Amino acid sequence: MAPFVFAALAVLGAGTTEIAGRHLRLGFSGDSGGIVSIQAGGHEFVEAAAERPLLWRLTLRDRAGREAAVDNAAAPRPSITVRRGSLVLRWEAIPLPEGAGTLAVRVQCELGAKDETARLRLWVRNGSGRFGLWTIQFPVVSPVGRKGGIDVAVPRGNWGEPLREAAEPVSGTYPSHNLPMQFLLVQKGQDGLCLAAHDPGARPKEFSLAPGGEFRILNWADDMGVPGNGWDAPYAAAIGAYEGGWMAGCKHYRAWVLRNAPWTRRGPLHLRRDVAESIRRTSAWIIGAGSRQEAVPVVKRFAEAIGAPVGTHWYNWHQIPFDTDYPSYFPPKPGFADGVRELREAGVLVMPYINARLWDVANREFPAARPHACKDERGAPLIEEYGSGAKLAVMCPATPFWQQRVGDIVRRLVGEEGVGAVYLDQIASAPPRHCFDPGHGHPLGSGRWWVDGYRKMLEPIKRWCVTGGRRAALTTENNAEPYMDTVDAFLIWTPRDAHEIPMVTAVYSGRALYFASNRALAGGDEAFCLLQARDFVWGTQLGWEGGEIVQPAHAAKLEFQGRLARVRARSLDWLAYGELLAVLDPGPEIPAIAGRWNTWRGDRPVTLPAVHAALWRAPDGRLAIVAANADTRSHRFRVTLDSARLGEGPLPRAVAVEVPARDGVVVAVSPARR
Numbered sequence: 001m002a003p004f005v006f007a008a009l010a011v012l013g014a015g016t017t018e019i020a021g022r023h024l025r026l027g028f029s030g031d032s033g034g035i036v037s038i039q040a041g042g043h044e045f046v047e048a049a050a051e052r053p054l055l056w057r058l059t060l061r062d063r064a065g066r067e068a069a070v071d072n073a074a075a076p077r078p079s080i081t082v083r084r085g086s087l088v089l090r091w092e093a094i095p096l097p098e099g100a101g102t103l104a105v106r107v108q109c110e111l112g113a114k115d116e117t118a119r120l121r122l123w124v125r126n127g128s129g130r131f132g133l134w135t136i137q138f139p140v141v142s143p144v145g146r147k148g149g150i151d152v153a154v155p156r157g158n159w160g161e162p163l164r165e166a167a168e169p170v171s172g173t174y175p176s177h178n179l180p181m182q183f184l185l186v187q188k189g190q191d192g193l194c195l196a197a198h199d200p201g202a203r204p205k206e207f208s209l210a211p212g213g214e215f216r217i218l219n220w221a222d223d224m225g226v227p228g229n230g231w232d233a234p235y236a237a238a239i240g241a242y243e244g245g246w247m248a249g250c251k252h253y254r255a256w257v258l259r260n261a262p263w264t265r266r267g268p269l270h271l272r273r274d275v276a277e278s279i280r281r282t283s284a285w286i287i288g289a290g291s292r293q294e295a296v297p298v299v300k301r302f303a304e305a306i307g308a309p310v311g312t313h314w315y316n317w318h319q320i321p322f323d324t325d326y327p328s329y330f331p332p333k334p335g336f337a338d339g340v341r342e343l344r345e346a347g348v349l350v351m352p353y354i355n356a357r358l359w360d361v362a363n364r365e366f367p368a369a370r371p372h373a374c375k376d377e378r379g380a381p382l383i384e385e386y387g388s389g390a391k392l393a394v395m396c397p398a399t400p401f402w403q404q405r406v407g408d409i410v411r412r413l414v415g416e417e418g419v420g421a422v423y424l425d426q427i428a429s430a431p432p433r434h435c436f437d438p439g440h441g442h443p444l445g446s447g448r449w450w451v452d453g454y455r456k457m458l459e460p461i462k463r464w465c466v467t468g469g470r471r472a473a474l475t476t477e478n479n480a481e482p483y484m485d486t487v488d489a490f491l492i493w494t495p496r497d498a499h500e501i502p503m504v505t506a507v508y509s510g511r512a513l514y515f516a517s518n519r520a521l522a523g524g525d526e527a528f529c530l531l532q533a534r535d536f537v538w539g540t541q542l543g544w545e546g547g548e549i550v551q552p553a554h555a556a557k558l559e560f561q562g563r564l565a566r567v568r569a570r571s572l573d574w575l576a577y578g579e580l581l582a583v584l585d586p587g588p589e590i591p592a593i594a595g596r597w598n599t600w601r602g603d604r605p606v607t608l609p610a611v612h613a614a615l616w617r618a619p620d621g622r623l624a625i626v627a628a629n630a631d632t633r634s635h636r637f638r639v640t641l642d643s644a645r646l647g648e649g650p651l652p653r654a655v656a657v658e659v660p661a662r663d664g665v666v667v668a669v670s671p672a673r674r
C-alpha cells in the first residue's frame, strides 16, 4: 500500500467533507450527505458519484399496507459536524407523505487517524403516528468500482465465491447458506475494501453489490410497520481497508469476529471443554440410512476402510417418512438403539437427523404447536414445502415451547438411544423468517431475536450434552456463523465449484468444525480424488457420501479418502485446531486433472492441478504445509513463503514438498536460521 499520509481531517472545496484514517479516506457530499469518495490504499473505489449521492434509504408502511419511501438524496440538506475522528450528519424534519409526520435521521462515521476501518451508524427518529419503519438500507454507496473493473469475493457456497472482474450484481441474505458471514470483499489489484456489518446481534440483513453500481446493506426494522418505530444504530456498518488478496480481507474480518462476536466468545476449539472429543477427531463421514440392518453393516465397512475416527449421519432412523409428520420422531425403527450401540462399540460417532425448524401441520399435535409457529402479518402460520409435499410450519425459535421441544428430542436421542451427536437440520442454512405473532414477546417482523432464540434454545441443550458424564455434539446444515457457540460442526454439503476459495476456514479455522467433501462420486476416480485433495487441505472433515461408497466400483476413491482421513487424524493441531494462513500454488509443473463434479445443474467438467497445498499454523505457533495429490504419480514441488506477507518469520524462502501418489502429507516448516 502506498505510504502516503492523510491529513486527519480536511474540508475540501465543492462541498465535500473528508475524514481520513490509515490507508482509508472517505468523502461525504455537503449537498446530500452521501459518500462521494472511498480511497483505500492507492485506489479510489467511488468514481463519478452522483451529484446528490445516496447514503441511506428507508421504506415505511402504514396499517393499511401503504408504503412510503424516503432517502437522503431527496431529503433537505443535512448539517455536518466534524470532530477529530468523527463526522456527524443530521437531517431534521424530513416530511412524510400526506402530512403523516416527520423523520429525523442522524449518521455518524467514526474513523480515527490510526484506524483502517470506518464505522458508520444510523439513527432514525420516527415522529409519525401513522407510518412505521419497514426496511433500512444503510449504508448505500454508489457507484462501487467499475463494472468489470473490480474483483469481488462473496463468503458463500461451502467455501467462498470469487468473482474476478465482476460485472453481475450479487446479493445474499445473512445469516444463511447464501451469506453465512456478514461481509463482502471488493478489490482492485492489492487494494481491498472489506464491506462488513459489525453486528454482534447477527440481525437478518441482505447485502447487495452491483459492480459499477450500488452497494447496500438492507435491514428490516424491529417492530416492522408499527407506527412511530425507529432505528437506534444497533450496529456499525464497517468499511475497512486492507492490502493483499482475498485472504487478507478474510483476516481483516476474522480480527473483528474474534474480538467482538458472541459466537466466538467460547474461545479457540483446542481449549473448549464443551466440544466433545468425538466430533473434533472425526475425520470422515458416511450417510447411514434406514433400519439397523440397512445402515450398520455399511457404516462398519466404511469405518474399517477409513482406519481413522468416522461418523455416520443416520437418516430415516425414525418410522415417519422423511419431511413428514415432524416432529414425531419417536418411536425409532426397531433395533435403532442396538444399532447405535454396535456402531459406538466399533468406534463410530452416530449422529441421527432431526429437523430443528419445522412442524407438519398434519401432525396430530399441531393444534398445540400452532400458537408457537411463525406467523405472517395476518396471523397465518408460515408454511414451507419440500420434496415430501407435506405442509411444514416454520416454528418460531423465540418461543419456549419450540425451544423445549427440540431439547426434549435431543435429550431422548442422547439419553435413551445413546447417540453421540444430533444433527439439527436447517438452522444455519435457512434465512430467518419474519414473525408477526404478538404473543411471542419478540419485536414484530425482524430483529436479533431469531439468532438469540436459537441461542436460547441450544445453550441449555449443549450444556446438558457435555455434562453429567455425557459427551455429545450438535451439528447443523450449512455454515452461517452466528450459531457456532452452540453448534459444534457445520455440514458443507452443497455443490463444489472449481473456482472456489476457502473463505470460511480463512475466517473460522481453529474456531469451528466443517464436514463433507461429497459431490464427485459419479465423476470418476480422478474427479473424486481431486475434490478430496482440495477440501482436505482447506480443512473440512471428509466424506458424507451415501452407502455406495463402500461398493467395489469405488474402491480407489475410498482408499484415497481413507489415506487423507488418517493424515487428518494425525494432524488435528493444524487441520482442526490451527489457522489456515495461505493457499499455496504448487507451480506450473504440476499436471492438471480433469473430471466431472456434481453441481446444481448436474455434473459439470472441472480441471484443476493434481496437487493442492496450504499453509497452516498450529495453536502453539508451529507451521506446516498440508498437501494432497490426486494423481496416480508422485509429485514434488517447491513453494516460496513470504515472511513479511504472512506476518510470520523468519521463514525459509523456499520449501520442497514431495507428495506420494494419491496421498496427503503434512510437512513441518521450521523457522529459518538467521
Ligand SMILES: [Zn+2]
Pocket: 373, 374, 375, 396, 397, 398, 435, 436, 437, 440, 442
Ligand atoms: Zn415469533
